[in-house]
Amino acid sequence: MTYQPVLPTGGLLGWRFLERTYGDQRAAYEASGAVERATDYFREKIGQITTAEELVADRRLLETALAAFGLSEDVNSKFFIRxxxxxxxxxxxxxxxxxxxRRYREFSRAFGFGEPGGPNTTVPGFADRITARFxxxxxxTAVGETSNSLRLALNARRELQAIAEGSGSETAKWFTVLGTPPVREVIEGALGLPKGIGALDLDRQLxxxxxRAEATFGTSTISGLAEEETLSRAIDLYLVRAGNDQGGPTSPALVLLRGF
Structure with a gap:
């Protein structure tokens, strides 16, 4: 059985609750049987995989690998992933x-099947890195089954900081954000930009x-947006505008019984 994260509500109130209980809920989730089985199987088998064809042929390995990069929806697109x-x-x-x-580049680079140095699947620590991401x-993803906006907020909190810490110019970092749909959705929402902006040419979007970032947060750089206080404000704004999208109610009594 897989632990289902407890979310008494969605939106900003749900985010505050999730922030307070994140550590305990993550630990409970990772200790659940389904997650342990997936990570144990990956650690046991991945060192035997040396080609893209072999990885795609093992659905259990592929599910874990794709989930580690937020690409679970591609699990049946075997030719494309190969x-x-x-x-x-x-x-x-x-x-x-x-x-x-950019998630596809990260995914391909991490496994290294098509890289000059060969696959990384036998490199010490590889399995641990991928299972931690998974x-x-x-x-x-489990949070998203109840509230997709909270899932996106968690993802953006991590990914925007990673983009800011990466190499490249601020313009390149902006293009990375614009090309990463889950992060883009949060920033677009926080800035109050219309969905139709995606129809503009890329330079105009940038x-x-x-x-809008300069007008809203006093900074037009990704590094500035990724600063802790600014990122927190951006996520709050996104969640306020997204509203309460909780897909399934969690009983308040159950929350109390679980001690959260």
């Missing part, structure tokens, strides 16, 4: 490099995001 992995990222024409969503992101 191509993403087999091409690697070294060649600018590789499939992962031609996709707007546990974190699958917890977020200009609108930067202009």
């Amino acid at each position: 191509k993403v992995l087999a091409d690697g990222t070294s060649d600018q024409d590789a499939l992962a490099n031609r996709l707007a969503d 546990a974190e992101r699958s917890f977020e 200009d609108e995001f930067q202009r």
Whole structure:
């Protein structure tokens, strides 16, 4: 049985509750049978996998691998995923490099099947790194079964900081945000930008995001937005605008019984 995160409500109030109970709920989730079985199987088998074809052929391994990068929805797109992995990222024409969503590049680069140095699946610590990502992101997915906006908030809190800490110019970091749908949705919502902005050319989108960020938060850089206080304000604004999207009520009595 998999532990289902407890969320008495969605929106900003639900976020405050989740912030307070995050550590305990994560621990309970990771100790659940389904999560332990998935991580144990991955640790046991991944060292035997040396090609993209072998990974895609093992559905249990593939499910864990994709979930670790927030790509679970692609589990049945085997030809596509095999191509993403087999091409690697070294060649600018590789499939992962031609996709707007940077998660595919991270996924392909992490496994290394198409890289000059060969696969990383036998490198010490690889299984631990992937299963740690899997546990974190699958917890977020479980949160999303009750409130998708809270799932996106958790993801943005982590990913925006990672983007800010990465290499590249501030413009490149903005393009990374614009090309990462879950992060983009939170920032777009926090800035109060209309969904139709995605129809504009990319340079115009960048200009609108930067202009609105400066007006709202006093900074037009990703590094500035990722600062703890500013990021917290951005997530709060996003959640206020998103409203309470809780998909299924959690009994207050159950919350009390569980001690949260």
